[in-house]
Amino acid sequence: MQYLINLWQTSGAYQITPGQFAMLLIGLLLLYLAIHKKFEPLLLVPIGFGALLANIPGANLSMPAAQAALASGNDELLKQMAQLLGAHSESTTSLQQALTLAPAEIHTQVTQLAMGAGFNNGMLYSFYAVTIASGVAPLVIFMGVGAMTDFGPLLANPRTLLLGAAAQFGIFATVLGAVGLSIAGIMDFSIADAAAIGIIGGADGPTAIYVAGLLAPDLLGAIAVAAYSYMALVPLIQPPIMRALTTAKERKIKMVQLRPVSKREKIVFPLMLVALVALFLPGAAPLLGMFCFGNLMRECGVVARLSETAQNALINITTIFLGLAVGSKLAADKFLEPKTLGILLLGIAAFAIGTAAGVLMAKLMNLFSHNKINPLIGSAGVSAVPMAARVSNKLGLESNPHNYLLMHAMGPNVAGVIGSAVAAGVMITMVRAMTT
Amino acid sequence: MQYLINLWQTSGAYQITPGQFAMLLIGLLLLYLAIHKKFEPLLLVPIGFGALLANIPGANLSMPAAQAALASGNDELLKQMAQLLGAHSESTTSLQQALTLAPAEIHTQVTQLAMGAGFNNGMLYSFYAVTIASGVAPLVIFMGVGAMTDFGPLLANPRTLLLGAAAQFGIFATVLGAVGLSIAGIMDFSIADAAAIGIIGGADGPTAIYVAGLLAPDLLGAIAVAAYSYMALVPLIQPPIMRALTTAKERKIKMVQLRPVSKREKIVFPLMLVALVALFLPGAAPLLGMFCFGNLMRECGVVARLSETAQNALINITTIFLGLAVGSKLAADKFLEPKTLGILLLGIAAFAIGTAAGVLMAKLMNLFSHNKINPLIGSAGVSAVPMAARVSNKLGLESNPHNYLLMHAMGPNVAGVIGSAVAAGVMITMVRAMTT
Amino acid sequence: MQYLINLWQTSGAYQITPGQFAMLLIGLLLLYLAIHKKFEPLLLVPIGFGALLANIPGANLSMPAAQAALASGNDELLKQMAQLLGAHSESTTSLQQALTLAPAEIHTQVTQLAMGAGFNNGMLYSFYAVTIASGVAPLVIFMGVGAMTDFGPLLANPRTLLLGAAAQFGIFATVLGAVGLSIAGIMDFSIADAAAIGIIGGADGPTAIYVAGLLAPDLLGAIAVAAYSYMALVPLIQPPIMRALTTAKERKIKMVQLRPVSKREKIVFPLMLVALVALFLPGAAPLLGMFCFGNLMRECGVVARLSETAQNALINITTIFLGLAVGSKLAADKFLEPKTLGILLLGIAAFAIGTAAGVLMAKLMNLFSHNKINPLIGSAGVSAVPMAARVSNKLGLESNPHNYLLMHAMGPNVAGVIGSAVAAGVMITMVRAMTT
Amino acid sequence: MQQPLLQLGVNITLFGMGIVFVFLLLLALCTGAMSRFVTRYFPVIEPMKETAGQADTAQKARIRKIIQLAIAQHRKKR
Amino acid sequence: MQQPLLQLGVNITLFGMGIVFVFLLLLALCTGAMSRFVTRYFPVIEPMKETAGQADTAQKARIRKIIQLAIAQHRKKR
Amino acid sequence: MQQPLLQLGVNITLFGMGIVFVFLLLLALCTGAMSRFVTRYFPVIEPMKETAGQADTAQKARIRKIIQLAIAQHRKKR
Ligand code: NA
């Protein structure tokens, strides 16, 4: 009988908190959006399922061993932990705090104590440690994205790089917005938080996860969910802004056909980009380095089997574990906070501002050049590859059924990927300088 | 000349023990069974080869650095290790014991000492640490199995879940058997050992490895070998039991054709299963969570590339290293014990009892329902996918050449996978509560 | 303004040293050779790109956290590190030295201090730790190579194993050469360095990386670059030597057609090889064990999906990270030394001597056998699979347009792989015995 | 020590088997209910299709067959 | 604490956006120069080909089409 | 220090080369014996087949050829 009571008390139905229940529903919602609405399913299916697993009460799948030991409430163990941590109270909350503040050495000892008592790192925690805390998974995915990217349209019309630059204004405006919310006392974001939230405006999943993993791990779940959701919503978010900022005549501008680009140019481009990074932006070296490496493997033509693997088996494997790891950050206690609402609001503002900045930049460039750009391709500068370019194309066809903008929009689209990686590098460097 | 003597003394021919020689023969036997008799070759080829490598005298491939240092017999080093361990004797055996009992902190120091002296973790030990000790590899394989599993037949006839439940009686009867052998003084199994041995009756490789890795790592080699060997022997073990427990008339029962199952049901099923786990069985969350995740990737239709990778590259890579890691546990000193014989005997009993329980359950269900079940499909409830279902089909055709039972037997077959994962979760939770 | 100055001071253009600039050019040269000249591109593209990334000034991608902290020059931090290390001076150079000499425990503490201050392991350093320092990546690649190797021609004519043995003389002559340069005071190679340099003569990339990673990590970059470059240059290096050592009549020798080899022989061969390793050469167990495992997966015919993965996804993934990790050892301060020049010179001597020894061995064998061997296939014994066998074939066709030597040369070619793995095992065992 | 071990074993057996049975029974009931719910409220309008997974496998099998036929023809020609 | 946070935010915005813009402008200029340099001094003599990557994708698409056609035919025959 | 280094080098060279030679000679002898043993006591009754690996490769090459032909035809049609 004791066992039945025990089993019931360890069961989820007994232990579940309202927060966990809400998070299970949110996990199901993400899965619904991914599966039925086809919202970036490659990431949102693993993230959504990870959110379910992370919120199974009593399973502690997203906790490290030390935290699982704390959650167990074993008196004997808590006493030993309190001793190691030099804590006066043995309440779970105060030990939790002491653990967060403890120096690395003490932390290791507490972990060894917990493991000795039979507690292990949760499965999702292990995935998180290996993929995101190490920073490796977003970089590997970025390499795969590089191997899938064709810089041809960008090389044929390098002016479009400026559109990709302008659209990053969404990132920085959002940083200011987050800072403003903090100053107004509505939210409590540090400068690192603000930078990590801003990067949602980059409309680039791996970049956002990389930056958030470094600067604001606690906000990672909300940031990743916002980034991928809004990328999927680009066909809803962008068109009204694009229509509002352009005249019918501008939308009908026909662009000259892109020149063919030689294989050599495509090989030299990633090398040139990495050289510029080396000279001026070492902070962007990991992201852009891996991106250029992937692209070089694609274009050089002599390592087809490596490029193929980077685009398939390797990126797929990494995506599965990265997604589950992101999901592990959707635990109730971190996600169900006012901050998450702030992040979701700031994120959509970031997309809107970036879209507007891209379109306006195109109009500005048309003032100084007689080789006119259709401003509808400016919005593709936020990246969200290839969705944003398709939106540009669709609006172009609406105005003029013979005006195919897709290839033209691919230029700013991939420029936006470079742009947000540059922004990520700058922000990481600056925030680190500010906080140490 | 000194070098020649030295080389001869470090050679395998000089150092080999009778136990290692026997284990090399056992490794060859496993390879013979895998290659010539086609006994579950995907696992038994790596396991058999791992057993060869683990028993190469002097290579220490399955030892951690500290143990390799002990085995080297370097006097100076042993003295230092004895000091760290606070051991009085410097004999290898007593140091070995002291090392096993040492707290994590001292263990780390001994390892650092050994590494400083040029000893490394053996290759197979590293594979073991990464794949099994971390618990990750069986889970990843289970995810791949989920991505390969079609729950259609089960959804068309959910009653067959009860057959899958009944067949798990083999697991628990074996736990009792192992306990009985201990009480009789014939073997010396702890309750954790008994639970790990019982899981052989689950007829499910990754589940058995996962449980043994957590509860009885020392017995892992024998348990994995027994599980996979008996799974391969299902066509020999099951038929006599099935014939003995059924009448000719029962074996001729024709089942109604299965209704078609919609895609939506297949998508909802893994989510529902994970929800039930969340509510009632958090202990089964890692195994069933990954299994359901794999199945959802398969059925949701929007992440085909992830599902494909989970079923191919990822599961294959994991299988290679998991197999070698299991093989590393076939070192002579652990495997050549009376316990192994006990495990082999208990394992076959587990299969036999599970088979019988499945068949009898089907007969019991027929007493209460007029929609009769052919009891031959009850035996498929042990899992051993898809071998056991094929055995059901074969015996069905023997009795009635027009009675195709394969699809009907797939229901209990996959139910058995769920059943043994549930049993694994329960046992892990209960054993942990008993031993801490 | 302060920020602009700060950004400029952290930029590469401000910080770059002449050495780093030279290394960037060398990275580009390697990429040029790989892409345009098709020099072993599968390895040299990642190595070359890794060299670029490793030499981005200020990005510290190939440094561990502790070293990055040192390089930052933060006074407060340096003071704390000096205290931990017990160093009197706080200059970067002296702390660097103290760190290298510090025992493992202190090293861990310094690393924890650096990480606490926000420094992380560089991306390439992480890749190096996981792939090479652990020894795993070369072994996995060797497994894949085993899965791609057909021992048929060797089994049809096992005498050719002697050619593969003779060609390893290049390795050992080079060891003597390196020792000689040291004794003459021209270079300063330890015995471990000499052994690692010698293995270049094995003409086998993964073996060279494995040995260098264990015995001389600091020289790894130069050794790997030399090994792969010379393997690509085999068609230039070998022919003059082969022509000089053979008469026109010898080059025209026609060899009897190879007998067909049964599947069973091919299955038994890797098992026999691993048994011989177990008996006589435990030091070669990791390399030859994984090689034979890969080959057994290929030939046994029952694990086709594992073999396929070992030959494709797994070896490709490993190659990408191994290549980048090797590139991380092309940092300016390690590579731009006179030693590198010595390694390049000794490496080419190793190839030349190995080639000559193979050819001469064939001639020697012809003195004692009337079943003549065309000495042109002797040079294939250096391995460099399959380039060296193709060179043999080409020179054979030059002398006699009907004399196809390709299949005959595959025997010594794969024998050379075994030969250099054996040599690697012997040297690792002996050097360890000498240095502890 | 013997008495407790027996008791532990009996406990695991009884509770374990009980929970397995109850859990799978519950799953069977839920599955039935879910299927009825889905087929009633979300009937499939498009013609019944195989799921992606099955289709994949079936398609692969067919492709393999076709390629084998092609190879056979190819060999004959040589 | 509020004043500094604002300042930090403004600094990141101004310098960050500035650097993104300058860097991408520089990249655009270098790219243009590089393209002119390559097309002038290393003109492609062989007829313009698609890059390996594109060719791969295109080829895969074509193969998929062919196989689909073959399957369709195969199905008709059955 | 110089004398010992020379001696170490000479030792590695002599013993190393010797062991490589002896080991590969032994392997050659064992291989010959094994082949004779296998072909005598376990002769292959079924017609000589290529091993799985070779067949794979060869088959892949053939499939590639076939697909290339198909593509060529496909292109002509367009
Ligand atoms: Na972007």
Ligand code: NA
């Ligand atoms: Na089962």
Ligand code: NA
């Ligand atoms: Na070689």
